[in-house]
Amino acid sequence: MEKRASFRTKLGVIAATAGSAVGLGNIWRFPYETGQNGGSAFILIYIACVLFLALPVMMAEFVIGRHTRTNASHAFGKLAPHSWWKYIGYICISAPVIIVGYYFVISGWSLEYVVQSLIPGGLSAQSAAEYNAEFNQFISTPIKPLIWIFLFIFINHFIMIRGVNSGIEKAANIMMPVLFLILIIFGIRSMFLPGFDEGMKFLFQPDFSKITPNVVIRAMGQAFFSTSVGMGILITYASYYSKSTGLGRTALTVGCFDTLVSMLSGILIFPTVFTFGISPAQGPELIFITLPNLFSQMPLGWLWSSMFFVLVSLAALTSTISLSEVSIAFLQDARHYSRRKATTVMTCIYLSLATLCSLSFGALNHIRIFGKTIFDACDYFSSNILLPAGGLFISIFVGWYLNKKLVCRELSNDSSKKPWYFDILMFCLRFVAPISIFLIFLSGLNLM
16 A cells, blocks of 8 residues: 655645635535525624534544544544444545535536636627526536536546645645635725625625524534535545644634635625626526626626636635545555556546436436436435534544543644643534534424
């Protein structure tokens, strides 16, 4: 078996881990969740959920990963041998495989829109209805979406096959600054739009009458989804950390970066939709139907449209890289595959699953799993069942089962001094996180 890699620099640790959290959940999901759930009131609850729900689970994953220095599946068996806890690792392995299958579909769409934005007349519809018709026609055709999806998968494959340092770390060190630069450019551009003041009011002036139990549940779910906890990604990445990496500081930095990207996405999108009189409560179609329509009405619309979909593509790639690494690391550790062989095997699986998800919008639309298309079933099963289950058991495992001295040693980098936040962390892992995640689970199953 190849020697286990480690991130070489502190910048690499932050860039790669932040890249695992920053993704489509920030650029694609956060704006429409914010728009549908009351704007700034939702954001305040979301930030609180990141601090008291997502970050504790993130640190729990860091502890598991760095202490065991193995993949997400084997980590539980190593810490709790001859017990049923080892089966939790299988949840952490299976969830990213299912998620990345449909993520590649959305990622392929973003590449198509980059190209269409740059081609004169590529995005030339005259109304939102026409953009909607063009989008639906595109995703329902069998071949064209697959071309872009396969291209995106092969880009992902090229990065992953190069390993942790030359692949993941190097790509993150390049992509994350570019992603932030594009967001900052859009933020500056938004300042000159007529709807900027109204967009900022929507984002930063809370209306507490908008807060309902459902808004709280949605904010918890978004915090959980956006920071990539419960998927085994952070366990896997932490297994590449050195003993000098501060786990608490890294978690806080990643949480801040993740929230900052979400907020910058809001600054990008909401002044634009208010400028053109569009409802901020539009759903997932916001980025592929509404925004292209709005960009086409702006001066240099092709530039803003292409830059936006480059941003979406980068966010998607940071997500697919981290999701892919979970199963690749598993094959390297469990099957003793070389990096090249493990990556190739998983790429073949992703090609198959992404093909099924893509065709479910057209040729395979008649195939239903519990009444859902293949794409929707993958999304529902992973987001509403596997992720909450993974996060719930990780919280309970570290909060109630794992030796507290071991947790304290990892968080303090083998220092005898207990971190100031240790008792707060353990309270969150024992009570706050399990109860909150269980509520998310019930909500996802429409049981409350």
